[in-house]
Amino acid sequence: MAGIPLILLAAVFFPGIIIRTKSIVSGRKGPGILQPMLDIRVLFGKGSVYSTTTGWVFKLAPVIGLATMLSALTVVPFANMPALIPFQADFVFFSYMLALGKFFMIIGALDTGSSFEGMGANREALYSMLVEPAFLILLGTFAMLTGYTSFSDMFMAFHVSGNPIITVFGLIGFYLLVQIAMIENSRMPIDDPKTHLELTMVHEVMILDYSGFDKALVHITTAIKFAVYGSLICSSLVPAEWHPGFQILLFFSVQVAFAVIVGIGESFRARNKMQKNAQFILTLTAVAMLAFLVVLIVTNKLII
Amino acid sequence: MPLLFIFFMVLSFGIFALRKSFRYTYTLFILIASIALTSISSLFPQVLTPSHPHFLTFSAPDSLSIFFILIINFTALTAFLFAGGYLKAYFDKQTSLRWSVHLWAYIWLYFSMILVVILRDGFAFLVVWELMAVSSFLLVIFEADDRKVLKTGINYLIQMHLGLLFLLVAFLIAGEATGQTGFDGLKSYFGSHSNILVFSLFFVGFGIKAGFIPLHTWLPEAHPAAPSPVSGLMSGVMIKMGIYGILRVLFSIQSDLFVIGLIILGFSLFSGIMGVMMAIVQHDLKRLLAYHSIENIGIIGIGIGLGVLGMATGNNTLTLLGFSGGLLHVLNHSLFKSLLFFNAGSVYQATHTRNIDQLGGLAKKMPYTAAFFLIGSLAICGLPPFNGFISEFLIYLGLFKSFPESSLYFSILLLISLIGLTLIGGLAIFCFTKAFGIVFLGQARSNRVDEAHEVSNGMLVPSILASAAIMAIGLGSAWFVKPVMKITSELSGAALPEVFTGDLLRTLSRISLAGGVFIGLVVIIAVWRNYHLKKRIVTTGPTWGCGYTGGDEKQQYTATSWADNFSALANPILGTKKNTVHIGENVLFPGKRTFATHPRDLFKSKLIEKPIDAMLSVFKKIAFMQTGQIRHYILYAFLFMLLILVLTIFKIL
Structure with missing residues (x-):
C-alpha cells in the first residue's frame, strides 16, 4: 500500500539519474536530474499531431499502457506492508498486465502504417515473448522456496541472508531481475535509446509518431516501469522485517543504485547485434533454471 | 423432456418442405426451442422430471454433461444468428436443395452434439458421434463447387472415421470384458484390466476430433473451407466433444x-x-x-x-x-x-x-x-x-x-x-x-x-x-x-x-x-x-517517414x-519454404522478381503424406497384375486355391 507513492516518487527521479550518470561518466555537463520530468511537462503543454493513417487504436494505446502499469502497481508490496490488492499468484497478473500494455503499444505502432514502426513493434513483440518464461520461472522458484504464491507473502518470507546457498539464489535473482527490467524497458544490451537511426531502434521507433499528451503518457509509463522493477529488486534484497524508516532509506538507495547501474552499463556497453538478441534473452531462461536448481538444493529435493 | 426433444428432431425435416426464404426462420425457431428445452431441463432438473423414463433410458446427464450442454447451446445460438446474416450473400447462389441441406445439417450437428454429451451407452454414443461427423461434413462442403472444398471435406470425413474406428475398438474391448458397452461399463473394466491400452485407444479416437498434434491434420484444412459460422461452431464447440470424451473416460480410470x-x-x-x-x-x-x-x-x-x-x-x-x-x-x-x-x-x-x-x-x-x-x-x-x-x-x-x-x-x-x-x-x-x-x-x-x-x-x-x-x-x-x-x-x-x-x-x-x-x-x-486535448491544437499529418516522403502501403x-524474425529462430522445426531468386553479384539491371513463402505442416507431410506416397508407389507396382483379362483373374483365383491347399497339407494354416 505504502509502496505506490514511494514507487511513483522514485519514478520521478529515475530517468533523470540515468541521464545524469551517463553525462558524468562521459564527462559532459549534462542536464539536471529533473530534466526528463520537465520534458514531460513541456509535452503536456503541447498539442498533438496525428498521422492520417492512424485511428482509435493509436490513440487508445498510450492510455492503456499507463493504465496497465498503474494497475500492475496494485499487487506490488513494500517491505512488510502488503500490496494494495494482494492475492495468490498475483505476479501472474502483474506479468500479464504488463503484457497487455505491450500488446497495445505494439498494435498502436502498427496503426501508423510505417515500415519503421512495424519493425520496432515486431522486434519488441519477439523479445517480450522470449523474456516471459524467465520472469515466471524466477517467481516460481520464489514460490517454491517460500511456500507462498503472492508477491506480498513471498517477499515477507524471503530472507536473502543466513543460508549461503540462498544468497547465491538471491544473487541470481538480482541479476535476472535487473536484466529483465532492462529488456522490459528496452534498454542497453537489447536496445539503445540513444541511437539516431530508425533501423536500429526497437522501442524508440515504436513511439515515433506520438506527440504531446500521448508521448508524455508513454514517458511516464517507462519511468514507472523502471521504478517498479527497482522496487521488486529492493524487496528481494532487503528482509521485510527491518525497521520501516530503514526500509524507505534502503528502497531509495536501491533505486538510485539501480539507475546508476543502468547508466554506467549504457555508457560502457555496446548494444547487441540484432540477431544475437533472441539468444541473449533465452540465456536468461537458462539462468532462471539455474536459480530453480539452486532452490531444489535448498529445499533438499536435490541432494548432492 | 426426451419426447419433446425427439419431436423437435422430427420437426427439423420440415426444412425440406418449406419455401426457401422461410427455411432459415423455421430452423432458428426449432433451434431456439431446443436450446430453451435443454437449457431449462439441465439447469432445473427438478422442474422437468422425465415423464417417459423408457425413452433414452441410457441417458443420465450429470454435471459434466450439463456443463457441455450449456456451452453447446450458447455457441450454437450465436453461430446460427451470425449465419443468418452471413449466408444472405449465398442465398441466390446456392441451389434450393443445398440450402436446405446446410440448414438441416446445422440443426442436426446441434442435436448430435447434445446427444453426444447425454448418451452413455457405447453403441448409441457411436451412432450420434457418427451423426456429428456426417452433419459437420455436410456443413463444411457448403461451397462444394470449389473442388478444393470438396476434397477437404472428404479428407475430413475419412479422418473422422479413422477416429470412430479407434473408439469402436476401445468400446468393444471394454464391452467384451464386462458385458456392458458404454461409458458406465468402463469403471468396472478399468478396475480389473490394464488401463493404458484402452485409454490410449480412446485418446487417439477422441484426440483426432479434438485436434491434438499429430492427430490434427484435418483441422487447419476444414476450418478455412467451411463457412465462418460453421467454423466458429466447429472450432468453438465440436472439437471440444473430443475433450468431453477424454474427460468421461478419464474419470473411470482406476490405475x-x-x-x-x-x-x-x-x-x-x-x-x-x-x-x-x-x-x-x-x-x-x-x-x-x-x-x-x-x-x-x-x-x-x-x-x-x-x-x-x-x-x-x-x-x-x-x-x-x-x-x-x-x-x-x-x-x-x-x-x-x-x-x-x-x-x-x-x-x-x-x-x-x-x-x-x-x-x-x-x-x-x-x-x-x-x-x-x-x-x-x-x-x-x-x-x-x-x-x-x-x-x-x-x-x-x-x-x-x-x-x-x-x-x-x-x-x-x-x-x-x-x-x-x-x-x-x-x-x-x-x-x-x-x-x-x-x-x-x-x-x-x-x-x-x-x-x-x-x-x-x-x-x-x-x-x-x-x-x-x-x-x-x-x-x-x-x-x-x-x-x-x-x-x-x-x-x-x-x-x-x-x-x-x-x-x-x-x-x-x-x-x-x-x-x-x-x-x-x-x-x-x-x-x-x-x-486536455480540447484546449490544445490537434492537427493531422503524414506518418513519420524518416525524411522520405514517398512511402506507401507497399512498405508496411x-x-x-x-x-x-520468428521463423528465423523456429524454421528448423517449422520448415517454412521461401521461394525467391536472389540478385546475383554482377547483375546491373535486375528484372522483376517474386517472393513467396509457403508455410508447411511438417506433421502432415511427414506423418500422413509420406506414408501415403509410399503406399501408393507400392500399389502402382502391384498394378501390373490388373490386366483386365478375365483368364488372368481366373489364374489368380486358381493360384490362391493352390496356395491354400499347399498350406493345409503342410498344416501351416
Whole structure:
C-alpha cells in the first residue's frame, strides 16, 4: 500500500539519474536530474499531431499502457506492508498486465502504417515473448522456496541472508531481475535509446509518431516501469522485517543504485547485434533454471 | 423432456418442405426451442422430471454433461444468428436443395452434439458421434463447387472415421470384458484390466476430433473451407466433444494415472507450442485461427494433464485447479474462438479474401468488427481482464501452489509445464498482434479493402453476446469458477475443503477488483486526455517517414515479414519454404522478381503424406497384375486355391 507513492516518487527521479550518470561518466555537463520530468511537462503543454493513417487504436494505446502499469502497481508490496490488492499468484497478473500494455503499444505502432514502426513493434513483440518464461520461472522458484504464491507473502518470507546457498539464489535473482527490467524497458544490451537511426531502434521507433499528451503518457509509463522493477529488486534484497524508516532509506538507495547501474552499463556497453538478441534473452531462461536448481538444493529435493 | 426433444428432431425435416426464404426462420425457431428445452431441463432438473423414463433410458446427464450442454447451446445460438446474416450473400447462389441441406445439417450437428454429451451407452454414443461427423461434413462442403472444398471435406470425413474406428475398438474391448458397452461399463473394466491400452485407444479416437498434434491434420484444412459460422461452431464447440470424451473416460480410470497424466500433458504441451508456432507463419486468417484452436486444445489438455497428475500423486490442489482451469478454458475458448471466427467471416465477406497480406486498414472501414476482433484477440492471449486470463490463471495457480511440496522429478515436470504455458502465452501475443495489426491497422495493402464496409447490425449481435460473456467471465470470475470447481470435485473425487474454496474465491474477487481498477483507470485517463486535448491544437499529418516522403502501403510490414524474425529462430522445426531468386553479384539491371513463402505442416507431410506416397508407389507396382483379362483373374483365383491347399497339407494354416 505504502509502496505506490514511494514507487511513483522514485519514478520521478529515475530517468533523470540515468541521464545524469551517463553525462558524468562521459564527462559532459549534462542536464539536471529533473530534466526528463520537465520534458514531460513541456509535452503536456503541447498539442498533438496525428498521422492520417492512424485511428482509435493509436490513440487508445498510450492510455492503456499507463493504465496497465498503474494497475500492475496494485499487487506490488513494500517491505512488510502488503500490496494494495494482494492475492495468490498475483505476479501472474502483474506479468500479464504488463503484457497487455505491450500488446497495445505494439498494435498502436502498427496503426501508423510505417515500415519503421512495424519493425520496432515486431522486434519488441519477439523479445517480450522470449523474456516471459524467465520472469515466471524466477517467481516460481520464489514460490517454491517460500511456500507462498503472492508477491506480498513471498517477499515477507524471503530472507536473502543466513543460508549461503540462498544468497547465491538471491544473487541470481538480482541479476535476472535487473536484466529483465532492462529488456522490459528496452534498454542497453537489447536496445539503445540513444541511437539516431530508425533501423536500429526497437522501442524508440515504436513511439515515433506520438506527440504531446500521448508521448508524455508513454514517458511516464517507462519511468514507472523502471521504478517498479527497482522496487521488486529492493524487496528481494532487503528482509521485510527491518525497521520501516530503514526500509524507505534502503528502497531509495536501491533505486538510485539501480539507475546508476543502468547508466554506467549504457555508457560502457555496446548494444547487441540484432540477431544475437533472441539468444541473449533465452540465456536468461537458462539462468532462471539455474536459480530453480539452486532452490531444489535448498529445499533438499536435490541432494548432492 | 426426451419426447419433446425427439419431436423437435422430427420437426427439423420440415426444412425440406418449406419455401426457401422461410427455411432459415423455421430452423432458428426449432433451434431456439431446443436450446430453451435443454437449457431449462439441465439447469432445473427438478422442474422437468422425465415423464417417459423408457425413452433414452441410457441417458443420465450429470454435471459434466450439463456443463457441455450449456456451452453447446450458447455457441450454437450465436453461430446460427451470425449465419443468418452471413449466408444472405449465398442465398441466390446456392441451389434450393443445398440450402436446405446446410440448414438441416446445422440443426442436426446441434442435436448430435447434445446427444453426444447425454448418451452413455457405447453403441448409441457411436451412432450420434457418427451423426456429428456426417452433419459437420455436410456443413463444411457448403461451397462444394470449389473442388478444393470438396476434397477437404472428404479428407475430413475419412479422418473422422479413422477416429470412430479407434473408439469402436476401445468400446468393444471394454464391452467384451464386462458385458456392458458404454461409458458406465468402463469403471468396472478399468478396475480389473490394464488401463493404458484402452485409454490410449480412446485418446487417439477422441484426440483426432479434438485436434491434438499429430492427430490434427484435418483441422487447419476444414476450418478455412467451411463457412465462418460453421467454423466458429466447429472450432468453438465440436472439437471440444473430443475433450468431453477424454474427460468421461478419464474419470473411470482406476490405475496407471501417472503415466496417463504424462501422456496427456506431453501431447498437450507439444500441441500447444507447435500449434501457436505454426499459427504465426500462416497468411490465411482462418487457417491461423484454426491452428490457434490446436494451441487452445493444448492449454485445455495441460490443465487436464496436470489434474490427472494431481490425482495420481494425491495432490488435491493440483487436481482441482488443473481440471477446473481446463474445463473453464473449454468454455472460454468456445466464446472467444467463435467471436474471432465470426469477425474473420465478416472480414472475408467484406473483402472476399482471407489472405492477411492483402488486408490492412480495416479498422477505419469496419470499426465494430475491429473492436470485436480485438476483444477476441486479447481474450485468446489470456490477458486480463478478459476470460482467457482466468482459466490460464487457475492452471498457473495450480502449478505455483504445487511447487513447494512436490518431489524433485515432479518439480521438474511442473517447471516444464510452466515454461510451456508461458511460451504459449508469449507466442500467442506475437501471433495476435500480427493478426489484428496487419488485418485491421495501417494502410490497405490491396484494393480489396477499398469496397469494404461494416457488416449489418444483425451480424454484430452474436459478437455482442459473445463479448458480453467474455467480459462477464473476466470480471466476475468467482461466479463461474465456483460451479466449475464443484463439477471437478464431483467427478474427480477430490475433496473440496471450505478453506480452499474460500481462498480461491477471495483471490478471484481480488482479480475482479484489480480488473475493475484497470478499467476505471482507462476511463479516467481517457477522459483526462479528451479534456486536455480540447484546449490544445490537434492537427493531422503524414506518418513519420524518416525524411522520405514517398512511402506507401507497399512498405508496411506484412504477415510474412512480421513472422520473419520468428521463423528465423523456429524454421528448423517449422520448415517454412521461401521461394525467391536472389540478385546475383554482377547483375546491373535486375528484372522483376517474386517472393513467396509457403508455410508447411511438417506433421502432415511427414506423418500422413509420406506414408501415403509410399503406399501408393507400392500399389502402382502391384498394378501390373490388373490386366483386365478375365483368364488372368481366373489364374489368380486358381493360384490362391493352390496356395491354400499347399498350406493345409503342410498344416501351416
